[in-house]
Amino acid sequence: MADDNGIITIEIKGLEAVNYQLMELSEDLRKKAIRTAALSIAQKIKGDALARVPRRFGFLAASLRARVSSKKENIKAEVIAGNARAWYAHLIEWGYQPRPKIGGKDAWGRERKTKRSRQVTKGGYVEGKAFLRKAAEQNFENVINEFSAEVQGAVDRHFALQVRRERIAIRKARAASGITEE
Secondary structure, rough: OEEEOOOOOOOOOOHHHHHHHHOOOOOOHHHHHHHHHHHHHHHHHHHHHHHOOOOOOOOHHOOOOEEEEOOOOOOEEEEEEEOOOOOHHHHHHEEEOOOOOOEEEEEOEOOOOOOOOOOEEEEEOEEEEOOOHHHHHHHHOOOOHHHHHHHHHHHHHHHHHHHHHHEEEEEHHHHHHHOOOO
């Protein structure tokens, strides 16, 4: 599910009923419906990650964002953590090994020649919090159901709008010809 770069990819297959409904729409409306559904799912994952993110100053929580991008036929929804102010998002997500402090002895036991002499951080490893991965895994089971529900809603909205436009056109045609409704 997650690759070496920490990108979790969910490919949705097996939605034949939704696919048939999408084929009834024009190309631009189809892309819009899929983008809307993908953004909705990404925002739900973002909301779950926001509840899990560790907060010290709030910069990491403020850096969470959901976005949708598309290239040709591929539509990609992303939940991104980190920005210039919260550059450490990957360290909190995946964990890290602390660096030695300035002064005192370095990681190899050699004496550092500095004005300040501090203790070296003992070895070890800081475990990651995995707030984004846990949010994605928790919502993984619901992705297909939510995606199909969102697309179904978009298709329904489109056809309801089309019916309203047709009714308005019929009323205008009747009013222009002098026919009154009973």
